[in-house]
Amino acid sequence: MIGVFDSGHGGLTVFRVLARRFPHIAFVYLGDHRNVPYGNRSSDEIVALTRDAVCALFRSGCGLVLLGCNTATCVAARTLQKDWLPVSGWVGRNILGIVAPTVEAATQTPWAVTSPQYPQKYNTDTIAVFGTTRTIASHAYPEEIRKRCPKVTVVQQACPELVGAIEGAAPQDELDGLVGAAAAALLAQTGGAPPHRAILGCTHYPLVEPLFRRHLPPFTRLLSQPEVVADSLEDYLHRHPRFVGEPGERPRSPTLLTSGDPARVARTARIFWPDVPAFEHLAH
Numbered sequence: 001m002i003g004v005f006d007s008g009h010g011g012l013t014v015f016r017v018l019a020r021r022f023p024h025i026a027f028v029y030l031g032d033h034r035n036v037p038y039g040n041r042s043s044d045e046i047v048a049l050t051r052d053a054v055c056a057l058f059r060s061g062c063g064l065v066l067l068g069c070n071t072a073t074c075v076a077a078r079t080l081q082k083d084w085l086p087v088s089g090w091v092g093r094n095i096l097g098i099v100a101p102t103v104e105a106a107t108q109t110p111w112a113v114t115s116p117q118y119p120q121k122y123n124t125d126t127i128a129v130f131g132t133t134r135t136i137a138s139h140a141y142p143e144e145i146r147k148r149c150p151k152v153t154v155v156q157q158a159c160p161e162l163v164g165a166i167e168g169a170a171p172q173d174e175l176d177g178l179v180g181a182a183a184a185a186l187l188a189q190t191g192g193a194p195p196h197r198a199i200l201g202c203t204h205y206p207l208v209e210p211l212f213r214r215h216l217p218p219f220t221r222l223l224s225q226p227e228v229v230a231d232s233l234e235d236y237l238h239r240h241p242r243f244v245g246e247p248g249e250r251p252r253s254p255t256l257l258t259s260g261d262p263a264r265v266a267r268t269a270r271i272f273w274p275d276v277p278a279f280e281h282l283a284h
C-alpha cells in the first residue's frame with residue numbers, strides 16, 4: 001500500500017490524480033484535519049505532526065509514504081528521511097516529498113544531480129514560487145533550484161490567506177483579489193519582468209489555477225503539481241516495484257482517513273474532489 005499524507009484537504013488535488021492514474025494500486029490518504037492548517041505553524045510542530053502521520057500510515061501497512069503537502073515537505077521531509085527514518089525501526093519503508101518532482105520539472109534536471117551541469121549551469125531564467133508562509137520561509141524551493149541551476153533567479157511570494165479562502169468556498173471575486181494581489185507583489189519583485197515558469201507550490205492552488213493564469217503574464221508557464229507528481233511517482237515505482245505490491249485484478253477503491261470528524265471533513269473535501277469517497281476516522 002502507498003500512503004499519501006496532507007495537513008488536511010489540499011493533498012486531495014494530488015491524491016485524486018494518483019488514484020485515477022494508478023487504479024490498480026492500493027492507496028491510503030491521511031488528512032490531519034485536527035491540526036490543519038500547517039502553513040502558519042512553527043517548524044518544530046510541523047516536523048512532529050508529519051512524523052506522527054507517517055507512523056500512522058506505516059502502521060496501516062503502507063511501505064511508502066508520499067508527503068502530498070508542500071508545507072510538510074519543505075519543512076519536514078529532509079529531517080524525516082535523513083535523521084528519523086534510519087533510526088525509527090521502520091525497516092524497508094520510504095518517504096517521498098512533492099518538492100523533488102516539482103524542482104525536477106522546473107529545472108529539467110534529475111533530483112540526483114546536485115551539482116550544476118551543462119546546460120542548466122548557464123540557465124538564467126526566472127522561476128516564481130507561490131506558497132504558504134512556512135513554505136516560503138523554509139527557502140526549500142530556491143535552495144533546491146539553485147543547487148541545480150545556480151544562475152536562475154528565484155522569486156518567492158507567500159499567499160497567507162488563500163488556503164483559508166479556498167477552504168471557506170470564498171466568492172470568486174475574493175479569490176481573484178487574493179491571487180491578483182499575490183501576482184502583483186511577485187511581479188513588483190521582478191520589476192514587472194515575466195517569470196519564465198511559476199510553481200504553484202501549495203496543494204490548494206490548482207483550484208485557482210485559472211486565476212493565476214489570468215494575473216500572470218502569458219509568457220509565464222505554470223507548473224501543474226499534481227500531474228508532475230504523478231509522472232514522478234510512476235517513474236519511481238518502475239525503479240522500486242516492491243512498493244506497488246500485488247496489483248489488483250480490478251481497480252481498487254482508495255481508503256481515506258482523517259484525524260478529524262469524517263462528516264465535517266466530507267463537506268469541505270467536495271470542493272477539492274466533487275465525488276470524493278467517504279472518509280474514515282483514523283483509529284490510532
Ligand code: DGL
Pocket residue numbers: 006007008010011036037038039040068069070071072132135163201202203204
Ligand atoms: N497542504 C498545504 C500545502 O501544500 C496547505 C494547507 C496548510 O497550510 O496546511 O502547503
